[in-house]
Amino acid sequence: MKNNIPRIYIKENLDVNHIYSLSRDNIHYIKNVLRMKHQDVIEIFNGTNNIFLAKIIFISIEKIQIKIFKNQLKKTESPVNIHLGQVISKHDKIDSIIEKSIQMGVNKITPLFSEYCNIQKKFFNTSHKIQRWNKIIISTCQQCNRNIIPKIKTPENIFSWCQKNKKNDMKIIFHPTSYTTINQLTQSKKYIRIIIGPEGGFSKYEIKKIVEYGFTAIKLGPRILKTETAAIAAISAIQIKFGDFMM
Missing domain, CATH: 3.40.1280.10 (SPOUT methyltransferase, trefoil knot domain)
Structure with a gap:
């Protein structure tokens, strides 16, 4: 997995093969800051030691939907x-x-x-x-x-x-x-x-x-x-x- 995949935070339980609609803040970030397009890959974190990879499957002015295709364990916390x-x-x-x-x-x-x-x-x-x-x-x-x-x-x-x-x-x-x-x-x-x-x-x-x-x-x-x-x-x-x- 490349280290330069953009990341966003979603505060909910996430599952592989599920489709999620993004919040207004994340829509703004993906469209106007990252300038991502349909089928681009994004990394999701949700406050756990798991990360999720997802593709943008729908993008419009007011709505973005992503579909998660992979999750993996990724621990980055300090032991102290x-x-x-x-x-x-x-x-x-x-x-x-x-x-x-x-x-x-x-x-x-x-x-x-x-x-x-x-x-x-x-x-x-x-x-x-x-x-x-x-x-x-x-x-x-x-x-x-x-x-x-x-x-x-x-x-x-x-x-x-x-x-x-x-x-x-x-x-x-x-x-x-x-x-x-x-x-x-x-x-x-x-x-x-x-x-x-x-x-x-x-x-x-x-x-x-x-x-x-x-x-x-x-x-x-x-x-x-x-x-x-x-x-x-x-x-x-x-x-x-x-x-x-x-x-």
Whole structure:
């Protein structure tokens, strides 16, 4: 199978030899972005470890139908399950963080409110943001060959998120004043929760409380990183140490 076959996401159970009508968004994508034609082949993923190959059997201005002719198992998920707690930033930086972290294998993201995030929860349009973030996640999975759709959780207060940690999770906060590095973490864990702060960093009180909730403070290096850089650097370090990034 060629790697350049276009991919779309369909949220339903799929079967070989069945015919499916596509959604309005997928019709727009196939016709106007991919410029595909009748009998062209497309790859479908539906949030499972299976992918499906289908042919376009009907195409018109308002309707596209496809017929699935093959399915196969295709696992692309990392062996380590990463839950990113990312403090919300202004200017849509979190959109970029979500996109890049999904490419790098994060399984779940919870946007967080903190003391220095400069975002007031009462003025935050949660439903609109969740809808936007889910579209980013699906589009990113479409591009990077992930078949399992990562979850975006409802934004919450940083301490309430920290309190929900499970005992079998490895819990990490990345902070430049720590003396511990990720290479000093020897115990491998399947589930890892990481927390990344905003542009202004964490307050001393927040650091104290987060560590009390069982998080280990880890230093990535001698330089101060922007929040969007810190998230990507942290995920990369975890995937190299515990996941499927190859050096």
